[in-house]
Amino acid sequence: MNIIVCVKQVPGTTDVKINKETNTIIRDEADAVINPFDEYAIEEGVRIKEKVGGSVTVISMGIPKTAELLRETIALGVDEAVLLTDRAFAGSDTLATSYALSMGIKKLGSYDLIICGKQATDGDTAQVGPSLAEKLGVPHTTYVRKIEEIKDGYIRCQRMTDDGYEVIEMPLPAVITVVKEINEPRLPSIKGKLKAKKYEVKILTADDIGADKSLCGLNGSPTQVIKTFTPVHEINGEILEGTAREQAKKLADKLLAMQFVKCR
């Protein structure tokens, strides 16, 4: 089974600070991580490989620096890591990203399953998985929380919904996006770390994958950011004082008065 896992480099979001004057994010130099959801995608790919055999390839579109993060995935059991990097990809929205990834994946050859994280923590759009599936002309299922069975050219999985889950079956090749409930990612092994150290990430440019540059990057992106600003939280919060009972009573008074909480 040939498995491809799509990953993205995102800022480590724990300490996002905003420069109030420029409305931009102040970031520390070393502040880049693999999108947390993609770690579950990698783990699931490696688990499937361990069960049924085959290989796991991670692919990312990003700046040259991303190669360092991709190399680390080798320590987790990934076989190959590919980075699509080119100035032509800069400024991609989700459509242009999906296009570039689809061209990169076609270049890699045949595949059975593509796994993406549910969404990336910087943009939170959750769009690239389904959009990529469309560009490749294969079916997709989002929010997969469990793979029930994968063999003989099909996958049966559970998709998380707002009030439960659905059991979905589709033929392979297919794309799934996974939620964190699906597994517990492993830590890199010592042996894996040594292997990763020696590994060289395969770098591909827009020309290498035969991408039409008018469909890449800023040119290939229908959406444009025209303005960014810091949200204003104008909250003059009120602290309720007193004993626990008094505090609870004050709060109940307020909520009942506003009729947000109603008698039944």
Add this chain to the structure above:
Amino acid sequence: MTGIEIISDKCIGCKLCLKACMFGAIDMKEKKAVINDNCSLCGACVPSCKFDAIRIEKDKAQKTVDISEYKGVWVFAEQKDNVVSQVAFELLGEGRKLADALSAPLSAVLIGSNLQDQAEKLIAYGADNVYYVDHQSVEHYNDESYTDIFVQLVEEYKPEIVLIGATTYGRSLAPRVASRLNTGLTADCTGLEIDPEKKILLQTRPAFGGNLMATIICPNHRPQMSTVRPKVMKPLEPDYSRKGEIIYPNVIIPENLKVKVLDVVQTVCETVSLSEADIIVSGGRGLGDAKNYALVEELARVLGGAAGASRAIVDAGWVDYSHQVGQTGKTVGPKVYFACGISGAVQHLAGMSSSDIIIAINKNPDAPIFKIATYGIVGDVLEILPELIKQFRERLN
């Protein structure tokens, strides 16, 4: 030529752009800024420059469609078990404003079967007409068939704006449809507006976990597509005397689907689902022990709301992931949100800061949650929660 350019005559080497750049993509060479390979053309540096020395340009020769053919605002009326989701009515409320600003019709797209009453309800909530695809085989949502049908409708009727609820299904359908149509899609918009001059849609959404807001346009492609989370927009008061037309479009219903939905299982049955709840009571590490989460559930039950959780206690195994609120869990926007023993990490705030009223209960008066709280109680949740349960139980009966 596409790309970024530093106009070196204007650059004074102040380095403000270096601080603005999220990607470490600007170097200083001979006291001038220089862009390196890390640049993602995100544009953050442009406004940071006080001297207009940075310019980003896009090729003019972008493949475009004749956008003048596209008219009207559409709302996808998602339904489950033959009931249209609340988010569709919220989108109609917002869509009505957009349609009026464009002097264009507002339509709902309804796919399913036996939904006549729901089609009429959509008109009462503001739709001028409803495109109703009525077929037994599309009773339940399926990514493949719904995408096929939706794309056929867009190609036939050419709407200029399409709004879809950012639900599980909507967040799967919208990108697949947008990708097939090769148009732009903006996820999880919190503000929608029509530019009064250009008559295009201004889509505002949070980015970087809500730390930054971005306004996005889709100037040369149609339709302009947005998803919007439940509870963000407000529905109109229904008016059943409103007149509207139900249109039965002639579409090809896809057969022999690859994607098969074998089973639909409901696991959340005891209470209201988090994304639909008007009141959410969430617990965090301040509860001290897994067994104390029962207090959170009890208050939620007394108030007729849903129980949520911080990532910390989900990771600790106290509660199931389906309860997690925050960046890696669910994004919610109830009328009242109780944060009990939750300090308010930015990832948690990203998932609930759009709630109308936020109540923070925490021992630590410096916890960040108090900064966004409408009402704060500094104290031990284990003392406060039983008192609150008692108060509401007595006074709601």
